[in-house]
Amino acid sequence: MTNSKLIASLLMAASMSVASVAFAAEPQQDAAMAGAAAASGDTALTAKVKAALADQKQIGVTSQQGVVVLSGTVASTDEGTKAIQAASSVEGVKEVKSELTVASK
Numbered sequence: 001m002t003n004s005k006l007i008a009s010l011l012m013a014a015s016m017s018v019a020s021v022a023f024a025a026e027p028q029q030d031a032a033m034a035g036a037a038a039a040s041g042d043t044a045l046t047a048k049v050k051a052a053l054a055d056q057k058q059i060g061v062t063s064q065q066g067v068v069v070l071s072g073t074v075a076s077t078d079e080g081t082k083a084i085q086a087a088s089s090v091e092g093v094k095e096v097k098s099e100l101t102v103a104s105k
Helices: 002-052 077-088
Strands: 060-064 067-074 095-102
Touching: 002 060, 002 067, 002 077, 067 077, 077 095
Parallel strands: 067 095
Antiparallel strands: 060 067
16 A cells, blocks of 8 residues: 555656646747747848838848848948938837948049
């Protein structure tokens, strides 16, 4: 009889351990899913900004968490300013960082 109580206790302890491991893994899965959603959002935001700058193909666009980075060479300061303004007006853009350079004449 004591053997069956011991086995029952061991089985109960083992099942509780498995449940706690599964529960501990859940936040990691949530974090991974949140990261994937953020990456998807960044991809969509980059696409929207590129569409807004469709006439300026020489400008590279990247984004991360709503921060857009413009890079490349533009013909003039005015062209760079217009690109920054166009990117800033896109919904979802929190900040625009410019790595644009003006071509020398």
